[in-house]
Amino acid sequence: MMTDQTEKPGRKPRIRDAEATKARILEAAKKEFAKNGLGGARVDDIAEKAKANKRMIYHYFESKEGLFQTVLEEAYLDIRSAEQKLNLEDLDPTTALERLVRFTWEYYLRNPEFLTLVNSENLHRAKHLKKSEIVKSSSRKLVGMVSDILERGVKAGVFRHGIDPVQLNITIAAVGYYYLTNRFTGSIIYERDLMAKEALEERIRFNIETIMHLVAA
Amino acid sequence: MMTDQTEKPGRKPRIRDAEATKARILEAAKKEFAKNGLGGARVDDIAEKAKANKRMIYHYFESKEGLFQTVLEEAYLDIRSAEQKLNLEDLDPTTALERLVRFTWEYYLRNPEFLTLVNSENLHRAKHLKKSEIVKSSSRKLVGMVSDILERGVKAGVFRHGIDPVQLNITIAAVGYYYLTNRFTGSIIYERDLMAKEALEERIRFNIETIMHLVAA
DNA sequence: CGCTTAACGCACTAACTAGTTACTTCTTTA
DNA sequence: TAAAGAAGTAACTAGTTAGTGCGTTAAGCG
Structure with missing residues (x-):
């Protein structure tokens, strides 16, 4: 059936912008996947929230x-x-390490979707991430960074010798990640609001202490 | 329709055991929920794997x-x-703490469903756990235990003063939990098999070191 | 032994869900 | 400016899914 749209003066012509549509879909998808997991997210909901047609998701x-x-x-x-x-x-080893711990914490805090996406991916045994070569190479740089900080710290006599940069990296992530991804069950188990302002401040202080004691010479 | 079963000598009469059926359903459900999350698990699959009828799940x-x-x-x-x-x-503070760290690690390692169930519950903002009073009270005992170890350690001069038992508890869980729940993405990111025997041994050693350095006087 | 109760099972439904078909409409460029 | 191709849409399909209605069967008890 044909609708003669020139007859309807009130209708707005669709603006076409592939990149913008793609970006809206990705943003909506990130939120939905983070909120409901891969299995729980609904393609129809993603399309609606992206103000796009579902067909576009399959197209892109x-x-x-x-x-x-x-x-x-x-x-x-x-x-x-x-x-x-x-x-x-560019920073001295101690400052650099503290900055990384603080950054990691704040990134997780401001991007809670990241935590949920990673959890979802692990539920699926990382089958999607496996295919991504670029993620691997960018992660290599992170390990290299921590490795460099550790070496400089040992040379400067402020860090102890023999710490595995991968283990340290994992631990820096762990002390923030666990607290934040389990903030709901944690608030019940430990009977305090883990997301209260003071609680968050206390936690980052504690995490910095933990890492600093761990590497101290 | 009626089937005269006395006529069929080969059929085995169903053995009725409410408790056993319930237990089989719970066991199958734990596995399915852990594998696929709350949203991804299928009630039909749980019933089948429990060798029970789906109707029984809704009954119990x-x-x-x-x-x-x-x-x-x-x-x-x-x-x-x-x-x-x-x-x-009954143990001296240092031994007690090391034992708790080791136990937590080994529990997670042997019961990976626990990690996934907790993740799933956090995806749902802990709405199921909120209702459970008994979980709260049993968790209170855990915090009390750590609190006691810390106090005894401070008195004995082996631990430093002023450590929050809740923060310590969270950190003990974190260093094991993060490593194991993210073992799939982690193995890709860090380009090593995090579940290899030596990798696991190295990690528990590192975790004990982390906690011991953290509390040391 | 007969009766009640609780365990159990089949077959169904109403709603949902990923993915598709068959179009229309806008934009670019030869 | 016309044609081609890309962006966008609505309605549909085939398969799933949580939950139920209702009948059957075993076990315990007076």
Whole structure:
């Protein structure tokens, strides 16, 4: 059936912008996947919230899983690129390490979707991330950064010798990640509001202490 | 329609055992929820794997969410009860703390469903756990245990003063939990098999070091 | 032994869900 | 300016899914 739209003066002509539509879909998808997981997210809801047609999702991303993979990859690239911008190599080792711990904490705090996306990906045994070569190479840089800080610290006599940069990296992530991803069950188990302003401040202080005691000479 | 079963000599009469059926359903549900999350798990699959009829799930647990809540509650009670059996109050503070760190790690390692169930519950903002009074009270005992170890350690001059037992508790959980729940993405990011025997041994050693340095006087 | 109660099972439904078909409409460029 | 191709849409399909209605069967008890 044909509708003669020139007859209706009130209708707005659709503005076409592939990149903008793609970006809206990705943003909506990130929120939905983070809120409900890969299995719980609904393609129809994502389309609606992106103010796009569902068909466009399949046009740009092939499938729901293809969309998830893109969302996940972008999330990893975002945190890795933010880490690069810290310029830790220009700071003395102690300051650099503290800054990384603080950054990691604040990134998780401001981007809680990242935590949920990673959890979702682990539920699926990382089958989407496996395919992403660029995420691997950007992660290598992060390990290199921490490795460099450790070496400089040992040379300066402020850090102890023999710490594995990968283990340290994991631990820096762990002390923030666990607290924040489990903030709901944690608030019940420990009977305090883990997301209260003072609680958050106390936690980052504690985390910095933990890491500093761990590396101290 | 009526089937005269006395005519068929080969058929085995169903053995009726409400408790056993309930237990089989719970066991199957734990596995399914852990594998696929609350949203991804299928009630039909749970029924099949429990060798029970789907109708029984609704008979005993009212709904899929009711079943999830029971599974989750049992999981928490199991770890809390295992912690109680450690008898940490009979050990000197340093040994007691190391034992708790090791126990937590090994529990997570042997019961990976626990990690996934907790993740799933946090995706749902802990709405099921909120209702469970018994989980709260058993968690209070855990914090009390750590609190006691810390106090004894300070008195004995081996631990430093002023450490918050809740923060310590969270950190002990964190360093194991993060590593294991993110073992799939972690193995890609850090380009090593995090679940290899030596990797696991290295990690528990590192975690004990982390906690010991943190509390050391 | 017969009766009640609780365990159990089949077959169904109403709502949902990922993905598709078959179009229309806008934009660019030869 | 016309044609081609890309962006966008609505309605549909085939398969799933949580939850139920209702009948059957075993076990315990007076």
